[in-house]
Amino acid sequence: MKTDAFALRHIGPRENDLEQMFKTIGVESFDQLIYETVPDNIRLKKDLDLDAPMTEYEYLTHIQELGNKNKVFKSYIGLGYHPAIVPAVIQRNIFENPGWYTAYTPYQAEIAQGRLEAILNYQTTVIELSGMEIANASLLDEGTAAAEAMALLFDVRTRDQKKNNVNKFFVSEEILPQTLSVLQTRSTPIGVELVVGNHESFDFSADFFGAILQYPGKYGQVHDYAGFIAKAKAAEIKVAVAADILSLVKLTPPGEMGADVVVGTSQRFGIPMGYGGPHAAFFATKEEYKRSMPGRIIGVTIDTNGNRALRMALQTREQHIKREKATSNICTAQVLLAVMAGMYAVYHGPKGLKYIANKVHASAVTLADALNKLGVYNVNTAFFDTISVKAYAANVKNIAEKNGVNFFYPDAETISISLNETTSLTDLNQIIAIFAEATGKESFQVTELSSTNNIPTSLERTSSFLTHEVFNNHHSESQLMRYIKKLERKDLSLNHSMISLGSCTMKLNAAAEMLPLSMANWNSIHPFAPIDQAEGYQIMLKKLEHQLNVVTGFAGTTLQPNSGAQGEYAGLMAIRAYHLSRGDNHRNVCLIPASAHGTNPASAAMAGMEIIVTKTMENGNIDVEDLRAKAIEHSANLSALMVTYPSTHGVFESAICEITQIIHDNGGLVYMDGANMNAQVGLTNPATIGADVCHLNLHKTFAIPHGGGGPGVGPICVNEKLVPFLPTNPIIPTGGEQAITAISAAPYGSALVCLISYGYITMLGAEGLKSATQHAILNANYMKVRLEEHYPILYSGEMGRAAHEMILDCRAFEDNGIKVTDIAKRLMDYGFHAPTVSFPVAGTLMIEPTESEDLAELDRFCDAMIAIRKEIAESTKDDVNNILKNAPHTLAMITADEWVYPYSREKAAFALDYIAENKFWPTVRRVDEAYGDRNLVCSCAPIEAYM
Structure with a gap:
């Protein structure tokens, strides 16, 4: 056992589990399983051309050395980005805490x-x-x-x-x-x-x-x-x-x-x-x-x-x-x-925020007054934190950079200086010295901040804010630490149990991937810092782009889109630009299968496209003949097809190459939604199936954590014909020769968390990535076999296999008075988050276990689902006081003096033996959705004020 191999730590099933899992599924080996799952005509003929994998120790040494190539200057660039103090209590207890x-x-x-x-x-x-x-x-x-x-x-x-x-x-x-x-x-x-x-x-x-x-x-x-x-x-x-x-x-x-x-x-x-x-x-x-x-x-x-x-x-x-x-x-x-x-607002409260804002403003006033004495005049008549001064910019820039300082230079005679909460008197005196040298005058030092206010009386805030007690009771570290922990205990995260959400790929977010995010030489760089100050970033980002090109089989990548939906939009805008460059201004029809995620048609609408929906067959596959007919009907105006592969139904459709060829034959391009890329990496890729562009969810396949709903990153990878149209940025140019304008504000989007995916790929390497995909497919099919005796599985591939996820059909249980929501809520009593509910088919659960869940955890989840199936069988349509309808069961319910339910407290809270070892207690009973919509309150005001 190679104990320093990252794949050993990332992939859940152990070597000695495989025989049992293969036997349960009914295959002899991975080769047989993959042959029965992935169509042979799209299988890659050779392994991905990636560097040999690093161990965790090698990677952390490498990333520290790479980070040292970044130059952390004092940043006064502004433009919406400022050095900020991350309170250590928040960094340690939230930012670095897998519970969050x-x-x-x-x-x-x-x-x-x-x-x-x-x-x-x-x-x-x-x-x-x-x-x-x-x-x-x-x-x-x-x-x-x-x-x-x-x-x-x-x-x-x-x-x-x-x-x-x-x-x-x-x-x-x-x-x-x-x-x-x-x-x-x-x-x-x-x-x-x-x-x-x-x-x-x-x-x-x-x-x-x-x-x-x-x-x-x-x-x-x-x-x-x-x-x-x-x-x-x-x-x-x-x-x-x-x-x-x-x-x-x-x-x-x-x-x-x-x-x-x-x-x-x-x-x-x-x-x-x-x-x-x-x-x-x-x-x-x-x-x-x-x-x-x-x-x-x-x-x-x-x-x-x-x-x-x-x-x-x-x-x-x-x-x-x-x-x-x-x-x-x-x-x-x-x-x-x-x-x-x-939490920053909670920790500082209104008085703390006023102190910080006043200090920032006083620093700006102090600097403006000091530079004025040097004959360097601020043109802003009223300002908060940023002064705009007139001087010979090139001279100032040269001296500033020698001193490790960045300003912003709008033109040859203007320097913009944005101050921030980290700015000290020492920093102000350094800036004064820079301008003194630039103007050939004698420098001097300031010893205290000005008390002058450069905000007009008419613009001074008079209204109060953050008066709620939550912003006024947690100002010591002990208080905030305990408040954060109190909230954390109310949430079920991956550090408690598997989260088997179909299409969401909730895999391990390894500590070695996460650690560099806390390193100052990575997290302290301004996005508009000169490129030569971000050499480490440039190397890492270019290497990640190359890795993603290799994985997808494409020629170019942009990391700018900072969510999967933004990636969809970026891909369609690249297709739009391609057609416009050829004079095909009329090509605006986008074909989208009926089973597609809702972001697909939403993105197409935002890209100005006319959406034509194509049919889905009973087996869940795209109706090829309907697609062919609509592609031919709209061939004069066809722009694109949006297709998810494997399908949203968790199936590798064997007709995919025929589908993409139909689109190309009729003048369109193919956009592949990469939501299910975790079933492709190392086995097939978007280029091989005939796509022209795909987006990748780095927060799914490539291990960036979901963070309670974000951050996400959604880069697009494109073939050679679309490379020229990758997006740019107005300050730090990126993209292709005919680049579209920006998709996101920053040149490389959410660059800091790209370190996670870079680490994931770098430590797994080609063999590890392929193994991860194989194990994701193995885990899904193992669960499929265990559960299909108890729940109908809605769709399967041509040889009866699932890809990396499967759909359990729960609609028939309504005859017992049980809806899919009841199953989702009952799973909480068993210590699990529900799979994806009612997508892509209403009344179903879509399960995706990922490769990082071990056999024991898969079995625990399957045992819970099987136990719930027995509870469904015991339910009747007229019985509204049953164990599923009352789920979840809170600690307050279980310990109440009165028990009015026709089942035991033990069955409600401890239905299986494993639960007692690590019980998770939901803190509220089932929420009333309709009440909340009728009485919408989205702030901390007490609910009594709205009832």
């Missing part, structure tokens, strides 16, 4: 109450600082949040007959450059015309439906937008404001000025820059727009006993469930980062 980073999206609210409360704290912080009525549970970054604001205002304009056909959207020239680029990408396909200009000279004509402003402006100027917003309202133009969250501690909130939407990033609330991400963007608006709002909202409701409970509000109305009628394809959030930012 391995959890899944809180669809099963009863076992996610801790995470839900933490996100509710975040929403409350956003609502109260922005002055708005409702906020979501975070978006991907400020640029995409601004684009979502534009899309929301474009959507709601139709409520106003006068604006129904208006398509112009004003963008202030003060907007961050990367935000403008994302707006340009998102506006064109949906028919929005951007008009960039000076907000002070805007004419408020009837041609506009909306506008977006930056607060403070990109180089620090603080504008009073109240007059602009009032005129816009008079002209029935709705206004979004992109705001700096820390500045809102001191500045009048946009909501109090009358803004309709407020967006921004919460990065500077204790999140490392990480060369661009991940960071939680915020999105707040008016309650009247909640049905058009992108993303998720955490809401307050009650449970069966009428006790306060939290859940994902309106979750059946998430944008992507609207399919082609969606105005957003957002399917995830940045939950882990939102939790951290919310």
